[in-house]
Amino acid sequence: MSTANRKYKDSVFVDLFAEDERAKENFLSLYNALHGTSLTVVEQLKNIRLDQVLYMTFYNDVSYLIDNKIIVLAEHQSTINPNMPLRCLEYISRLYEKLFESKEKYSRKLLHIPIPEFYVFYNGEVSYPSDKTLKLSEAFIEKAEKPNLELTVKVININQQNRHPVLENCKTMYEYTVFVETVRRWKKEDPQNGFQKAVEECIQNNILREYLKRKTKEVINMLLAEYDYDTDIAVQRAEERETAFAEGIEQGIEQGIEQGIEQGMERGIEQGSYRNKLETAKLMKEAHCETDFIMQMTKLTKEEIEAL
Incomplete structure (x- = not known):
């Protein structure tokens, strides 16, 4: 089975925080939870997402320009890829190319660029620390005390039992985590109809209720694509x-x-x-x-x- 001829859409995670009609509100809530801020003006957000960079065949990344920062989010439901810093380096390079014209980089005037921040939200079933920082320098063949190039990625374990503060401070992220766990449970109990039953249970329990009622069919299709991708x-x-x-x-x-x-x-x-x-x-x-x-x-x- 090969992914060569498949074209996957967004994951539910990406749709919630980047593409849905309420995505900017959801992202702003998450941003505030990560930074201890209370920003409310969604018009300040600019979606600058690049497709198919962090994942070759599956759109599973979120990028916004906000408050002079570039915030890059990704989700992992399986094991954490230790090469995420390298992939994020490629990602941010392409974003800077997208934001600034080539001629601006050769100007005598200093070009002021937004600060990048990288986050991976982990909710896999394998045990993982609550917080962990991955560094690009850890991949260097020769170690340096002060490397000339560094990039860090913050990995946050958002499983319910982990009780990470971001779940307490961002309602959407908390409900998304409950949704993922519900999907996994129903997928194991009823492989044929599990996605539908998971959505129905979450709606009944007020988990992402408005979102799931509005986009039931789309969500199920996204789940089918996500699980097909993992199988591939x-x-x-x-x-x-x-x-x-x-x-x-x-x-x-x-x-x-x-x-x-x-x-x-x-x-x-x-x-x-x-x-x-x-x-x-x-x-x-x-x-x-x-x-x-x-x-x-x-x-x-x-x-x-x-x-x-």
Whole structure:
């Protein structure tokens, strides 16, 4: 299964904070929660979002120009990508190109540019710290005490049980988190109709009520796209791991013949293959793939998969 021919729309997260008719109000509430401010004039916000930069095939980023700052938001419902600082560097470079004409950069007058801030909101099922800062310098091959280039990304765990202050101070973010958890629960209980039931439950419990009543069909379509995307990513990773493992086996065979250790090599291949299958199954479970589908892809038993 490949994403090459798919075109994904916005995620619910992006729609809430960037595209919906009340997106600017929602974003301003979140901005105030992050900065301890009380701004109210949504007209001060300028949406400067770039599509398909933080994610190659899925629109899952929010960018606004406000109060002399560029605020870039992204959401992760699976594992945190450690390369986010590098991806944000690419993102902000393109934003600056969009905001300023090339000739302005060659002027003798100092060009004043807005300060960038980067946030990733994590609500995955794997344990993660309440707050964590990712730094571009952590990726440098050679470490420097004072690197000439630095970019930081603040990761905030917004799972309910984490009780991060941003959930207390931003009603929309709190309700969005409840919505995500409701969707996950119903997706596991009723894979066929889970999205519809999750939306209905949230409306009944006054979770994003006005938004969900107004955009029920659109939200369900966005959820279908999001979960299809996660499944595609899991399958791609599985295919990549299988390819890499096959190459490793080939190299191992060549080395084993040269070194005369066929018996040990065969044992290592067998153990490595099983570990590879378990890791692949774990990734697919995190992407909410069906058990039967995981069994088909990995050849593991149902019991082995459920034990992960």
